[in-house]
Amino acid sequence: MEGGDSRDHNRSSESTTATAPPTETSPTVGNEVLESNDPSLSSQLLPAMQNLQNALLVSLPVKVSTVNTMAVLAASEPPFAGAFHAELLPSLQGIFGFLQKTGSPFMINPYPYFAYRDDPRPETLAFCLFQPNAGRFDANTNINYMNMWDAQLDAVKSALKSAGFADLEFVVAETGWPYKGDPNENGASVDNAKAFNGNLVQHLRSMVGTPLMPGKSVDTYIFALYDEDLKPGPESERSFGLFHPDLSMTYDVGLKKSSSSGSSQPTPSSPSKKPATAWCLPKPGATDEELQANLDYACSQEEVDCTAIQPGGVCFEPNTVRSHAAYAMNQLYQISGRNSWDCDFRQSAILSSDNPSYDTCVYPGS
Structure with a gap:
């Protein structure tokens, strides 16, 4: 199942928001209760939410919700076929009705990392990290999804529509990527964590949205501010923290702000990079096949303008894959945050201080 089954990955550490948080306080009742396989808890969830809502409304403008993993979905691939487990629908229908009545969001925890862990192919990793890939085609909608994030969120959107709550807002309560793991934990590394979280932040800030929710950035909370160093289980469960206890960064994803201006001031982990x-x-050693994939991916992004490398464009000549890919890759790098991981392209790209512009063809520069 797309997104993986994370029933055994209950989380409690603090998260940091990658987009503007909801305007009202949003306390949650329980954590992944519906995935606990305890019917008694499931039956008590809605009454508990109603009681908390009634108690808090006396003094606070709150929107009570509850957090779920992607395991509440019986199907999520392709995204159009997203649907909730039939045995959970009775409980979910009551919760959806409560959320709709109170204006509260449905809260979900999509983790592309678990999808790659369960399907450790190179193309899956690129799909999960927002890196160049061939995409995954949904024949129902004729949409070619270019990253796992959009596919997972649209699967949730489709599932809500199928359940009769197409307009119910939802919030990503948790997502993230571990920077360290056991030897058998595929993909748990600093480079992958930096790529996923950094590219996710840029994707959300672009306000491009998803194919089924264009022009909208779903409120998203990145797990987690700090490691849960006493948590049982594999090493990855203790390795999601963006910061160390002394407030130094585990790695930089562009979320740090300066105290003077409040503007985003990423601190490179290595200035020489x-x-x-x-x-x-x-x-130099990148193949035409790799570069063609990079070219197709970069030009498929809404923010990238490839007019200059079309016939008649100022950068069309020389008419080679390498030349056209260079222009498109550089443009995507420049608008994505200019972090070192934005110029990776599955290790087929490199940063250069030599300006590649020529004649009237001007490459955007830092």
């Missing part, structure tokens, strides 16, 4: 003025270009 990115020249002061840099362009993202193909590596």
Whole structure:
């Protein structure tokens, strides 16, 4: 199942928001209660939510909800076929009605990491990390999904529609990627965690949305501020923290702000990795097949304008895959945050301080 079954990954540590948080306080009742396989808890969930809502409304403008994993979905691939487990629908229908009546969001925890852990193919990793890939085609909607995040969120949207609550808002209560894991935990590394969280932040800030929810950025909370170092289970369960206890960053995803201006001030983990003025270009050994995939991916992004490399464009000549890919890859790098991981393209790109512009063809620069 797309997104993986994370029934055994209950979380309680703090998260940090990647988009604007909801305007009202949103306390949650329980954590992944419907996935606990305890019918007595499931039957008590809605009454508990109603009681808390009634108690808090006396003094606070609250919107009470409860948090769920992607395991509440029986199907999520392709996204159009998203549907909740039939045995959970009676409980969910009551909860959805309560959320709709109170204006509260449905809360879900999509983790592309678990999808890659269960399907450790290189193409799956690229799909999960927002990196160049061939995409996954949904024949029902004729949409070619370019990343797991959009596919997971649209699967939730489809499931809500199928349940009769198409307009119910939802919030991502948790998502993240571990920077360390046991030897058998595929993909748990600093580079992958940095790529996923960094690219996710840029994707959300772009306000592009998803194919089924265009122009909208779902409120999203990144798990977690700090490691849960006493948590049982595999090493990855204790390795989601963005910060150490001394407030130094485990790695930088562009969320740090300066105290003076409040503007985003990413602190590179290694200043030597990115020249002061840099362009993202193909590596000398990159193949035409790799570069064609990079070209297709970059030009498929809404923010990238590939007009200049079309016939008659100022950068069309020389008419080679390498030249066109260089222009598109660099443009995507420049608008994605100019972090070192934005110029990776599955290790087929490199940052250069040499300006590749020529004649009237101008490459955007840092």
